[in-house]
Structures are given as C-alpha cells and as structure tokens.
Amino acid sequence: MLANSETRVPPVTAAALDPRKSPRQRRSQATVEAIVEAAARILEGDGPAGFNTNAVARRAGVSVGSLYQYFPSKQALVAELSRRNAEAALAGLAQAADRTRGRSLAERLRAFVAFAIDQQGARPRLSRVLDQLEAGLALETDAVATAPAILALLTPVLREGLADDTPALEGVAGDCLALARTLIDRALDGGDVESLKVAEDRIVGALTGYLAAAGVAV
C-alpha cells in the first residue's frame, strides 16, 4: 500500500551495497546469476510492488539464505542490478564513442541516443523501474551515484564542442543523461516502434538545444 520505498533505512554505507562476496565457484556464479535475473524479472513484471527478497529467492529457485549469502541486503541487490545496467550502458557508449571518433558532436550524440534507446528498449519496464529505484536510493545514499564512469566518458566528448577556454562542464553531462533517460522512458511508454525513430530525433534536438545554451557547440 504505497508502502514506503526505503523503509527503516539504517545508516547505509556505500560498502553495504557491494555484493557480499564474489562467487568463486562455478555453482555460486550460477546462483548469483539466477538471483539477479529473478530480481529483474520480478521488477519487470510487478514493479517495485512484489519485489521482495523472498519472492526473488523463490523465483530464482534458491533459498532466501542463499540470497543473503551473496547480497547483504535488498538494497545491495538493487545496486547490483543498477551496476549491471550502468556497465552495459558504459560499454555500449564507449563503443559508440570509439566508432564515431572524429565525427561531429551531433553525430556522436545521435549515436549515443540510438544506443540508449536500444538498450533501454530491450527491457523497457526494467529500465524505468530501476530509474525509479535508483532515484530512491540516491535520495538516501548517493551510493550508486549516477554511474560516474559514464559521466567520465561523456565529459571529454562534450569538451570537444567547447571553445578553447574551459568553462565548467560538471553537471552538463549529468543533465544530458537525465534528459535523455526521461525522454526515452516516455518514448518507450508510448509503445509503437516507429515512434522511437521520431523520439530519437527529438531527443537529439533537445540535447543540441541544451548544449548550445550551455556553451557547447554542436
């Protein structure tokens, strides 16, 4: 019942969100995978509601005990999901950056956006719910900070668009990310696929407009 996200949060240190132990053995690897996938599936199917550790364990065909063997808390599980999401994003964006090295910023942005739409589109609801959950986490912990690595990747790309002096760029990359996420979420909600192409154009438009106003030439 609209039950609180993040209830009774005890002082959560960043460490507490790390997976408890990296599974060495093959079997445990499989267990961890099963858990993570189960969590994803439940989140996709039921949203935050119905996402509870017992359900995840059951869906994973594993005992709660095992879940807690690998994830010290429910938050840690969410964090892992986010981490994976971010990693995939990072990889894809890095590749896109590579592939478009030397091209215009506009083209690069479009490549980024295209990739992001693809990725979020693969499991749309999951992405959206994770965004939400991360928002919740961020409010409390800031532990899963918006994937600093992604920012680190984006910032230099944007810098190319800058005149020779170096005005501050912090925040700008983050804004771009947030902006794109929001619009992609909405586009995916819209449903039809051809609209995605349209959305891509508009998102690039928004980014371009934003960056121009931020002093970054596109």
Add this chain to the structure above:
Amino acid sequence: MLANSETRVPPVTAAALDPRKSPRQRRSQATVEAIVEAAARILEGDGPAGFNTNAVARRAGVSVGSLYQYFPSKQALVAELSRRNAEAALAGLAQAADRTRGRSLAERLRAFVAFAIDQQGARPRLSRVLDQLEAGLALETDAVATAPAILALLTPVLREGLADDTPALEGVAGDCLALARTLIDRALDGGDVESLKVAEDRIVGALTGYLAAAGVAV
C-alpha cells in the same frame, strides 16, 4: 529495508484517491490542513521513508482516526498533495500564459520555466519526492495522470508555433513537461542560487531544441 514503494496496491480506482469528505466545519478544515502540511513536511524531511500514516498524524497533532476520516487511504493523501501541487502549477502557468499572450513562443516558454523553477524551488525536495511518488502511482494506476489540465493549457500554446497544418501534438507537451521537471529537479539539487538562472537558460534551450525537432517553430 528498501521496502517496496507502492506495495500490494489493490485495484485502485480513481475514486479511491479522492479525499473522503470535504470538511464542512471550521475545525475540520484546520485538521485537514494540518494533515496535509504534516505529510508534506515528512516527505521533505525523510523522503518516502518515514512517510507513514501514523507519523503523519502524530506530526499533525491529530489521531490516525482523524486522518482516515478525511483520506480513505495513504495513497489518497499523496494524491491530495499532488493535486495541490498540480493546481498551483496550473494557476501559475495559466497566469504566465496570460501575461505573455501575443509574445513569441520562446518568451512564453521562458516564462513557464521561470515560474516552474520558482514553484519547485519553494519546496524543492517535496517536489522531487512527489514526482517520484507520482511515478509510482502512475505505474500502477494512472489515476493521478500527469495533470491533464496542464497539458491542456500547454498544447494550444505550442500549437501557435505550428505551420498551418496540424501534425499530432500529443505527447509533445508531456515531453516538455517531463524534460523541464527533470532538469529543474537536478538544478535544485545543485544548490547555489545563481545556477538557477543558468539552468533556466539551458532548459529553455533544451525545450527549444526539442520543439524544433518536433516541428514546432520557436
């Protein structure tokens, strides 16, 4: 522990979110006000965590029973908060629209954004948390739909920027709203006040870019 946002939401009909009875007497008016304000304060202070009906009642200096006399459920309370938020937004935007009648779309957008920054800035965390909560609600119910009235206000303004034929505009206004919300939230998080002026520029930039790509001349 990261307990689910929106758990076990039963088939929530729109009706279920309406305040239970409008307080006739003076005394009850005060009670309702106290409850709503307490809810807002708790949401601001603790986020969704710690936002529970007993706490709200206690903070309001009222019994839980009274709370439930006016709000049939916790959700209804959130809905009321949202409603008020939306109403204030609507009023402000309407005024801004009036004041800028006849001006260029760009100017009007800037007026809208300026107002929104002001409004959200008044209780920044509250706005953000409500956004989150509404997102949760929307996922389940769509009952508190993103203030259709606001969309209704925005759409004709945007239409002015259109060539004489009428391409679809649905979604566009919503995207603009979401985009602005996101960026404003982030700007308010940034902290310093002068950055708000900067943010305003950039948001208008993003909107302009978005709209241009959507075929709306700014």
Add this chain to the structure above:
Amino acid sequence: MLANSETRVPPVTAAALDPRKSPRQRRSQATVEAIVEAAARILEGDGPAGFNTNAVARRAGVSVGSLYQYFPSKQALVAELSRRNAEAALAGLAQAADRTRGRSLAERLRAFVAFAIDQQGARPRLSRVLDQLEAGLALETDAVATAPAILALLTPVLREGLADDTPALEGVAGDCLALARTLIDRALDGGDVESLKVAEDRIVGALTGYLAAAGVAV
C-alpha cells in the same frame, strides 16, 4: 476480516443492554425507530460485516451521538432488535395458542410453526443474522436469554400432552424452539416458496418425534 464478534467486551451487565432512556417525545420516538430500522436493514444487506454504529447512524439519517443517546452501546442496539423480534414472535404465538385452544397438540404445533415460518420469512436474512448475533451475545452475556416469555408460553401448551404426573419440561420447550429456528432458517435459505409448505410438514414431524421421545404425547 473475520474480525471477532464481541471484541473487548467489558463486564456487560444486563442493564447495559437496555435502551438508555425511553423516548418520551414524539421526535425522539421517530429517531429511535429510524435507528432500529436502519440497523435491521444493514444487517439484512451486509450481514454482521458492515454493521457498525457509524453506518447505522448514517443510514438512519442521524448522528452517532444521537444513536448513543438512545442506545448505550452497540450491543444494546442488537439487544433491542432481538427484543422486538422476540416480542413479535410472542404476540403471534400467543394468538396462535389462543386460536387453537382446545385443539390437539399436533394442530397447535403446526399453527406455531406456520406462524414462525411466516414471521421469519418476512425478513429472512435478518432473522438468520440475528440468531447468529444472539448466539454470540449468549456466549458472552446470557443477557438476552432466549425470550423466556416465549418459553413460558410454550411450556404449558406442551404440558397438555403430558400424562398426569409432571416430569421435568425445562429444556424441552427451548429445544423445540431451537430446532424449529434451525430448520426454518435452512428452509428459507432454500429459496423457493412452495418448499416452505414441505418444510412445515417436516418441522412438525421433527417436533412430534422429539416430543414423543421426551414423553410428550402429540
């Protein structure tokens, strides 16, 4: 949710079940009537669930305060309902007894049963629910004893069927009453009307058999 009948019952004295004050004025009479009727209607419509003082008051078009002005407790209200039920029964049975004075016990029983079916049939669900509620009350208080007056009416009738000596008859009349109530309830549940005539026969049969075994010639 299967919430307890008779929760938190404080030491209920018989007195506590009496209506608080007999309404002298015409207006209050009407109020009391409205309350009692509302209670009956709710019991009929929703069963014990949904039978709460606030609902009764609302349905009666009266404030809770007024309800408590005339009935010191919810129990008292139920008691009143029972009392009225019992009174009507008593009147009808007395009349039947009169009308059949001098006839055979069998005939008189049939007359009683016929009347009871009629009466309970008038508001079948109400009767059944009241039976239930009374059972609950009896378990706790014994205050609304099964209408001793009715027993007092029945006993001498049965006594006629006795040989000249006087074996105990206590309990017998009560059993007859209970037996008839149960079967009538079931018959009324059955639904169709013609079955009622059949039921009448069987109930009389059961009573006859019971009494014969109890040494009462029919």
Add this chain to the structure above:
Amino acid sequence: MLANSETRVPPVTAAALDPRKSPRQRRSQATVEAIVEAAARILEGDGPAGFNTNAVARRAGVSVGSLYQYFPSKQALVAELSRRNAEAALAGLAQAADRTRGRSLAERLRAFVAFAIDQQGARPRLSRVLDQLEAGLALETDAVATAPAILALLTPVLREGLADDTPALEGVAGDCLALARTLIDRALDGGDVESLKVAEDRIVGALTGYLAAAGVAV
C-alpha cells in the same frame, strides 16, 4: 465491543482459505500443530472474542510471522479448524456406518448421533463456537460448505429408507445434520452427563419424525 463477526470480508475465494504451505520438515509440523491447538484453546476459552492472530501466535509460542507462513489469513485458520473437525466427524460417521451396515435405519441413526455427541462433547465449547464461525463464513463465502463429504456419506444411508422410487433427498441430509448439531449443542450446554443419554433419545426421535415426514421410513 461486539465488534463485527466477519468484518470487511473481501471476496474470499475458496483457495484463500487453504493452508498456505504444507510443512515439510518436522519442526514446522510441530509449529502448525501448535498454532492450530492454540487457536482451538483460545476459541474454547474466550470465544470469538480474543481470537486474534497475535493472541493465537503468542499462545502457540510462535511469532505471528510463522502463523502467516502457514495460514494466509485468519479465516484460513478457522477453515483449518473446521476442516479438522469435519474430518474427524467424517471418519467417525463412516466407521459408525460401517459398523452398522445392514441394521435398521433407526439403529444407524442412533449410532451416528451417539458418535456426534461423543465428538462434540470432547470439546463442547469449541464445537459450538466453530459452528458459529462457520455460519459466519458460510454467509459470506460458502467456501467451507458444510462438509459435503459428510452429506455424501449420509445421503445413501437415508436412501435405504426410501420406497423404490427416488424422491429428491437433497437438503434432507443437511437438515438432519443441522438439527442434530443444534440439539447436541444445547444438550452440551445443559451440563450434566446423564442428560446426554436422554438427549440422544430425543434427537433420534426428532430425526425419526423429520425423516418420516420427508418420506423416509425409519
């Protein structure tokens, strides 16, 4: 305070009354037993009042959580109690039927009644309270239908008493059951033991009379 029996019963499907999971391990078996027994004892001691899940758990020396691990709701617990009751009854009646195969219907009825008195007599108050609770349940759900298996057992026995053609017998067995239950309840209330023998006679008498009127020769 005479708080409603069976309040707010939501659409209870039959499934919702089934025990949640059958305990595999020895330990949990004991837990379930403890819970069921505690429930019975509380019902016996305090009646429906005081029968709440927390109390049951406490009395069972177990946490509420455990209770809900095995029973999805309070109702389910009642249902289980009923089920056990009905099962015991069924077993005993089946045995009695076997033992008296070939005898006269009268003798068989007496055997049934004797067994029922014994069984209900073992925990008289419990039986009575359960009857009441079941009545409540039935009004709402009909899920725990009066042990259709028992009816299935009784019906053919009664059929023996029928002339060769087959008039409807539905309802008849149910009436017999209800009739016997009622009278046994009352007899057990009476208190003294020798009265039970007397009661037996009378109950058989009532059944005989009833059946005769229903066209079943005894």
Add this chain to the structure above:
DNA sequence: GATGAATGAGGGTTCATTCAT
C-alpha cells in the same frame, strides 16, 4: 437535545533478515 469531529487501542498482515539444522 443533536451533531459530527476526534480519539486511539486494536487487529490483520507483510517482509527484511537471521540462524539452527
């Protein structure tokens, strides 16, 4: 007398987490 706002103890239920086996 009447009103209805206010009270708050009470009760059903969930779920993150632990720990004996």
Add this chain to the structure above:
DNA sequence: TATGAATGAACCCTCATTCAT
C-alpha cells in the same frame, strides 16, 4: 554452503465511543 523456518518490528486501517460545540 544451502536451506527455509522463524522472527517481530512496522504499518495500514477500522470502529466503538466520547465530548466540545
């Protein structure tokens, strides 16, 4: 290591009853 039974704090919500107006 895995299991899953057990825990219990927390939370939502109801309703009999009171009392200021």
